[in-house]
Amino acid sequence: MPDVLKGNDADSAKRPEKKPTDVFGSTESPEDVRSLFSKTTRPDETEGPQYGYSKIRLHKNEEVSPYAATVDARYAMDPRKRAIVLLSVGVFVFFIIAVFLPDQVFSINNLNISLAWWIEGFKENVENLTALITLQAYSGGIEFKVCQYIICLMAGAALGISGALYQGTLKNAMASPSTLGVMSGASLGSIIYILFFYSGGAITTTVISMEEFSSQYAGMNIFQYILATQMQALFTLAGSTIIVMLVLLIARVAGRGKVSKVALIIAGQVFTATIMGIISLIRYWLTYRGDTAQLEAVQSIATGTLSVTFTWLDVVLVAIPVSLGIFIIMRLRSRFNLLAFDDEEARSMGISTTGTRNLVIGICTILTAVVVAFCGTVGFVGFLVPHLARKLVGPDFKYLVPATALLGAALVMVANFLTNQCLNGMGMGSITGIVGALVFLVAVIRQRGRGNADWV
Amino acid sequence: MPIGSKENFDIGSDKPSNPVERDGSWRRGLRRMTDSDAFELSEDAIDFRTSSDLLQEERRALRKKLIILVAALVVLFFLSLSISVSEYEYYSPLEVLSCLGLRIQMFFQDVFTTATPLNVTQAMEIQPHYYEVMTRFGISLMTVICGVLLALAGTLYQNVFRNPIAAPTMLGVSSGINMGLIALVLLFQSSASYMTGYRYLFCYGGAILVLLVVMLSGRAVSGRRSFSVVDMLLVGSIISQLLGTVTTYIGYFYMDDTLWEVYYLISEQIKVNTEVISYISLFTVFVVGVVPIFLLRFSLNAMSFSDTDSKFLGVNANRLRFISLVCGSIMVIAAQIHCGMIAMVSLVVPHLSRFLFGAEFKKQFFGNILIGALLLLFCRNIAAMIPFLEDGLPIGTVVSFVTMPIFVWMLAIQQRSWE
Numbered sequence: 097m098p099d100v101l102k103g104n105d106a107d108s109a110k111r112p113e114k115k116p117t118d119v120f121g122s123t124e125s126p127e128d129v130r131s132l133f134s135k136t137t138r139p140d141e142t143e144g145p146q147y148g149y150s151k152i153r154l155h156k157n158e159e160v161s162p163y164a165a166t167v168d169a170r171y172a173m174d175p176r177k178r179a180i181v182l183l184s185v186g187v188f189v190f191f192i193i194a195v196f197l198p199d200q201v202f203s204i205n206n207l208n209i210s211l212a213w214w215i216e217g218f219k220e221n222v223e224n225l226t227a228l229i230t231l232q233a234y235s236g237g238i239e240f241k242v243c244q245y246i247i248c249l250m251a252g253a254a255l256g257i258s259g260a261l262y263q264g265t266l267k268n269a270m271a272s273p274s275t276l277g278v279m280s281g282a283s284l285g286s287i288i289y290i291l292f293f294y295s296g297g298a299i300t301t302t303v304i305s306m307e308e309f310s311s312q313y314a315g316m317n318i319f320q321y322i323l324a325t326q327m328q329a330l331f332t333l334a335g336s337t338i339i340v341m342l343v344l345l346i347a348r349v350a351g352r353g354k355v356s357k358v359a360l361i362i363a364g365q366v367f368t369a370t371i372m373g374i375i376s377l378i379r380y381w382l383t384y385r386g387d388t389a390q391l392e393a394v395q396s397i398a399t400g401t402l403s404v405t406f407t408w409l410d411v412v413l414v415a416i417p418v419s420l421g422i423f424i425i426m427r428l429r430s431r432f433n434l435l436a437f438d439d440e441e442a443r444s445m446g447i448s449t450t451g452t453r454n455l456v457i458g459i460c461t462i463l464t465a466v467v468v469a470f471c472g473t474v475g476f477v478g479f480l481v482p483h484l485a486r487k488l489v490g491p492d493f494k495y496l497v498p499a500t501a502l503l504g505a506a507l508v509m510v511a512n513f514l515t516n517q518c519l520n521g522m523g524m525g526s527i528t529g530i531v532g533a534l535v536f537l538v539a540v541i542r543q544r545g546r547g548n549a550d551w552v
Numbered sequence: 553m554p555i556g557s558k559e560n561f562d563i564g565s566d567k568p569s570n571p572v573e574r575d576g577s578w579r580r581g582l583r584r585m586t587d588s589d590a591f592e593l594s595e596d597a598i599d600f601r602t603s604s605d606l607l608q609e610e611r612r613a614l615r616k617k618l619i620i621l622v623a624a625l626v627v628l629f630f631l632s633l634s635i636s637v638s639e640y641e642y643y644s645p646l647e648v649l650s651c652l653g654l655r656i657q658m659f660f661q662d663v664f665t666t667a668t669p670l671n672v673t674q675a676m677e678i679q680p681h682y683y684e685v686m687t688r689f690g691i692s693l694m695t696v697i698c699g700v701l702l703a704l705a706g707t708l709y710q711n712v713f714r715n716p717i718a719a720p721t722m723l724g725v726s727s728g729i730n731m732g733l734i735a736l737v738l739l740f741q742s743s744a745s746y747m748t749g750y751r752y753l754f755c756y757g758g759a760i761l762v763l764l765v766v767m768l769s770g771r772a773v774s775g776r777r778s779f780s781v782v783d784m785l786l787v788g789s790i791i792s793q794l795l796g797t798v799t800t801y802i803g804y805f806y807m808d809d810t811l812w813e814v815y816y817l818i819s820e821q822i823k824v825n826t827e828v829i830s831y832i833s834l835f836t837v838f839v840v841g842v843v844p845i846f847l848l849r850f851s852l853n854a855m856s857f858s859d860t861d862s863k864f865l866g867v868n869a870n871r872l873r874f875i876s877l878v879c880g881s882i883m884v885i886a887a888q889i890h891c892g893m894i895a896m897v898s899l900v901v902p903h904l905s906r907f908l909f910g911a912e913f914k915k916q917f918f919g920n921i922l923i924g925a926l927l928l929l930f931c932r933n934i935a936a937m938i939p940f941l942e943d944g945l946p947i948g949t950v951v952s953f954v955t956m957p958i959f960v961w962m963l964a965i966q967q968r969s970w971e
Contacts, residue, residue, distance in 0.1 A: 268715065268717065269782065270713075270715060270717060270718070270722070270785075275717075346960060347963070349964075350960050350963035350964045351963060351964075351966075352964070356963070356966075358716050358717075359963045359966075361716070361717045362716070362717065362899070362903075362959055362963065363959070363960075363963070365717060365719075365899065366896070366952065366955065366956050366959050367956075369895070369896050369948075369951075369952035369955075370952045370953060370956055372952070373946070373948060373949030373950075373952045373953065374949070376946060376948075376949060377940070377945070377946075377949060380940075380946075476793055479789070480790075483786065530793070530794055530797050530798075532790075532793075533790040533791070533793050533794045534794075536786070536790055537769075537787070537790060
């Protein structure tokens, strides 16, 4: 063997001996071989988007990590799973806090920041909740608050998941649940109901006695009762589903049997614009006629927020479709990863692209329509929450679906909480935007310069 | 058997119908050319057209289309002058022509002093509808300019974001206009409707402030890396949402009904305002926004490629994207202030012009402008012709109704799979 290769020549004597550095960490002892199989990588050597699983670092040969004695980084939980666990814990804790704390603390009407008032309100809430849980008759109105937060939870989860799935299916980062025209269809449905079937004014909560209430709905079974009280929600639901079906039909007819995603998005936007035009015409007409009651109701629909008090019936009506939809999506979420590929590749990997796509669009439309029917048009959650969640856990739907659900639920609950504290509970549509915006700004600014959304 | 030329086969003559016997060709030893002969000969065919010939053909076709569009625009503009502004009546073209003639005469009388100088009152005695026609002229001119701005902004945004559904509303500069208006009304209270000069200042100022904030935040968010467009988009949508909500809440708490009336009055008056100040602002917007795009139209294709490809081409794609976004936003601000935001024009017209003229920006530029102007003018005419209540149809509604069949037709022509 030549001397050069053995390292015995004069040249190699001058050069200092250097061991090759391993990408996965030092391999000086057999135990460290396990580092080859760890899930973490050095962030210095990776390129592209950093998703939070770069937060664990292996210490280099020379340095000693300050946490080496306490935590062995090789056995840490997958950071994505850890993020989901932390999120779920956070959502649960925040739910408890939001229900227990008294309302109207930072309201502009009354600045009640005194500790005594807080403790009073807290005690009252504890009493009411105890009464509620032990199924007593009078629980001081806390059940409305509990129902409100439960519906916020479900609405946020539904909107977040449908937003993530729309963005994945349409392969467009700017897609949201309102792309296919759900929101405009919902507005149109409500307005049709108000024009033809409704004689009252804007939806407000009125306190009526039990006798009045039961006399109105005496002798009805449960379905008639639901029909009688939730008429507007049913019209909204029908309107949004009909509009989305029309959009799909037009996209299919225009594509002569095949549906192109660009055609779908454009058809949805065109329909939304047309329906908004029709709605503005209706508003002009109502202003001309001077019908103030109906006009108020229409204005409240068009601005997009509903200040409705939720009862247990509303919770059940929202929970059934939303939980069913989320259950189906959670079972099939790994399959939706394949939709990111081309049609032929995805089909060669074993999914039926048309069937999966139809399922996704159908379930997401139902989820969004149900939420919009009960809570008004909440537009920003479905666009923002998937982007945020993707920065936390990455684009894999196995982790993204739970993350968007939890993050959306957290966002809407926080927004509702802030609305209850600062304003008179004006509905969650408008302040969701502010909360989501601030959270997103913080996340994006913290992540600046590191792997931006180049995947778009 | 060799093939005879077509002069030998005279269809009109009273020769026997048997093609072989039709003339003396068969006797002369010639036969008729068949399809298989043509197929065989085509294999040896040489296309002697050079690349410059092909380019010339392309250019001629493009020019033909552009001339058709310009002619249509002129005709539509002239037709629009005969539609009245307030009453739903129509003036004859002769009347319109004589009004225009009077205007030209008044314009030139400063240069060539005539014996009887003309002013507006005398013109109105000669032509009773002079003022109406001139108002309509101003409105149509404004509409044409706004259509140009909207279409161009739409193309720029779609090229920058490489997304067929990118609309200029995404960057959220329209919320700045709202903010400016509310600031004006809150500052000057009831007398805000008399401040005609400050109106434009506040609106443009608010919108440009929002644009600056979005640009700076986008740059701050991108960090030391080069300017990322998607970051700016997300930040822009956030800021517009924030501003919109903040404006709504400020309006809810600090504005009462009289102030709301003033606000709606100003927002109505600002649209299609034919005073000199609006022309000045539009001219400024043209110079600041459209001229850079016109000068850069040969390079702007480079934005549509991926980042690595544009580096190969030697064009600074990021700088082009930045310039396009700034100019596009300025155009959208002006269009919104003077005409109201009509996102459909910005969405449809780039698709249409891409379909007609090809995907290159330099070919698409003029076609885009002309189609945008045509579309908006057409919708304005329709909106003026339909007697809907008092104020007529809002132009945004008409635009969405008109663009819907155009879109469906466009989608029907294209053969696409899901991709």
